[in-house]
Amino acid sequence: MSYCIRYIDLPCRVNGVTIMDRDGFFNVYINARLDYRCQQKAIQHELMHIARGDFFSEGELEQVELM
Numbered sequence: 001m002s003y004c005i006r007y008i009d010l011p012c013r014v015n016g017v018t019i020m021d022r023d024g025f026f027n028v029y030i031n032a033r034l035d036y037r038c039q040q041k042a043i044q045h046e047l048m049h050i051a052r053g054d055f056f057s058e059g060e061l062e063q064v065e066l067m
């Protein structure tokens with residue numbers, strides 16, 4: 001499983017998002033505004049989605065986050 005973690009400014013209510021590109025590579029974006037502990041939690045959360053196979057297409061991301 002290959003993924004890349006990047007820190008970017010996201011809206012405050014968003015801790016992190018994961019987007020799978022067409023090659024099946026996961027791009028994990030973590031909110032740079034969070035403190036270190038929250039970022040670690042957000043990373044764990046996104047990796048959980050990846051491990052569960054929640055990301056089949058970019059379009060399903062919103063549905064996944066509602067679960």
Ligand SMILES: [Zn+2]
Binds near residue numbers: 045046049064065
């Ligand atoms: Zn999530």
